[in-house]
Amino acid sequence: MPEISQHLPVPEPPPSSERFAGPVVVADHLTVRYGTNAALKDVSAVFPSGAVGLLGPNGAGKSTLLKSLMGFLVPEKGSMKVLGLDVATSPLEIRERIGYMPESDSHIPGMNAVSFVAYCGQLSGLPPVDAMQRAHEVLYYVGLGEARYRNIETYSTGMKQRIKLAQAIVHDPDLLFLDEPTNGMDPKGRDEMLELIHDLAHRKNVNLILSSHLLPDVEFTCDHVVVMDKGTVATHGPIEALKGPHGRVYEMRIKGDQQRFIEVLKTAGYEVKDTDDDVLRVFIPGATDDSTKVLFTLAARERLQVRHLRPSIPTLEDVFAKAVGEV
Amino acid sequence: MPIHDQGYQRYLGSRGAIGQAWRVMTRAGVMSVVTKRVFIGMMLWAWVPFIVRAVQIYLSATFTLPAFLEPKGEMFREFLDQQGLFVFFMTIYVGAGLIANDRRANALQLYLSKPMTSAEYIAGKLAILFLFLISVTFVPAMILLLTQAVFAGNLTFIRNNLYLVPAITLYSVVLVLLASTTMLALSSMSKSSRFVAVMYAGLFFFTLALFNALRGITGSSAFAWIAPTAALQQLGDVIFRLEPRYQLSPALAVVSVVVLIAGSIVIMMRRVRGVEIVT
Helix, strand or coil: CCCHHHCCCCCCCCHHHCCCCCCCEEEEEEEEEECCEEEEEEEEEEECCCEEEEECCCCCCHHHHHHHHCCCCCCCEEEEEECCEECCCCHHHHHHHEEEECCCCCCCCCCEHHHHHHHHHHHCCCCHHHHHHHHHHHHHHCCCHHHCCCEHHHCCHHHHHHHHHHHHHCCCCCEEEEECCCCCCCHHHHHHHHHHHHHHHHCCCCEEEEEECCHHHHHHHCCEEEEEECCEEEEEEEHHHHHCCCEEEEEEEEECCHHHHHHHHHHCCCEEEECCCCCEEEEEECCCHHHHHHHHHHHHHCCCEEEEEEEECCCHHHHHHHHCCCC | CCHHHCCCCCCCCCCCCCCCHHHHHHHHHHHHHHCCHHHHHHHHHHCHHHHHHHHHHHHHHHCCCCHHHCCCHHHHHHHHHHHHHHHHHHHHHHHHHHHHHHHHCCCHHHHHCCCCCHHHHHHHHHHHHHHHHHCCCHHHHHHHHHHHHHHHCCCHHHHHCCCHHHHHHHHHHHHHHHHHHHHHHHHCCCCCHHHHHHHHHHHHHHHHHHHHHHHHHHCCCHHHHHCHHHHHHHHHHHHCCCCCCCCCCHHHHHHHHHHHHHHHHHHHHHHCCCCCCCC
């Protein structure tokens, strides 16, 4: 994961660039259907300003929620507000103030990068000269400065992701919707993209909603998270609070009948997750420093050897797993 | 210095009013076409009939010519009929990819994520085709009318045929609107501009063949409404105060053309969306 703190300090942004203060998105009892299939079921959520992750497995309804917020999909019931404006009555005013980076490969055919980004700027209302100037700036910003005169159709997948980000920020939106921004990128490109997103949110004061099924992406770039599963909001809140000090997670490996031990732990009231590496992640609510003794005692009672035991820092993965009922 | 510290700044400049994006689209669309050699060749070719007619007008104003070569109101109707060929080719060349290419590149979601409605998007695309087609129909026809006055040195011809100004305008607009909306509707239904071109040509020739077959079988040309080109010809005859060539009520010809234009617009409105829903 890229280390942001190693970079040189950046001056404070001027007062005029302060971000939108209130909740950037409010969804109220939102239901969206594709034919008979409900993609969003009575979703109510508040997205505070800053960087918010929209997390969930594929098919959870993340992209549907973003497309509804853009006004692409008309909800069967419920209402939405973006930047304080009603999506149903002010879609154009909203789109003027947001940037959208779609999940799928998208470009305008027959253009080079700088023409494309400047064109998108003009479509968003920038005067032609300003649009061209900002196109150059944002292309440098996303790392495509040297390739800006190349036709987009010759770009690699990673470059296409960057150009999608460039077109989304060229008009300096108040709110960015990023739909799976690291899709198809190699590890280095992915780290650079996450670094850019982190920088936009934390140094450039751009509010953003990052939709992703990748926990590390959300954990690295966002402060808040809304976890979706099967068209509903499973949980939401500040990431730190969700990971919070309500208990302690231990990583544990035992020799013996692991399944039986899992049952024993569950019977004792602990949450257990069996990982692919035969490591158990045991969550002990309200744990104290000597709570490891409980685990040893239970293992000894079942005549099982504890081969590995160490406290684990709660991750967003724990929050996610708990929210979608995997633990 | 990391790359992100080099560029991005907040934008504090002015922004245009909402509702102007279609103009940006049209300007970009026009500029992308006019630089192509094929288009320039096509445009030059489309203006050859104008030059021929201008020479004819010059000769008739300078010398005594046989009566059939003298400029008449019918000449302008014939001229626009001839231009129909160029309208056909230009519609295919310029129009086939206008929406289809955007669909292929998933660009609709980009366009519609900007402050722009689908109606504005359609208007922007329509305006591109409309401008080019007008430049090979209405523009040369009106210049031809002015040329007649210039070569004759008086306004007698125009004064005697004053109906030609609205007739040229109306027929050109109907012709161009029919071609543009039909082509864009087809373009919005596919991701392949080649397929769209074939569909358009197919629609053109198939309906005409069907009409001629029915005409052969029944001995009546009342089925001209089936073929948009035939309905348009009938309408053109009425607009230019000529004897209608088919046994088709002018009202039915109008209905046929209006239904096709309206149907095309409905198709476009349904197909131009930020998200494609497959249920």
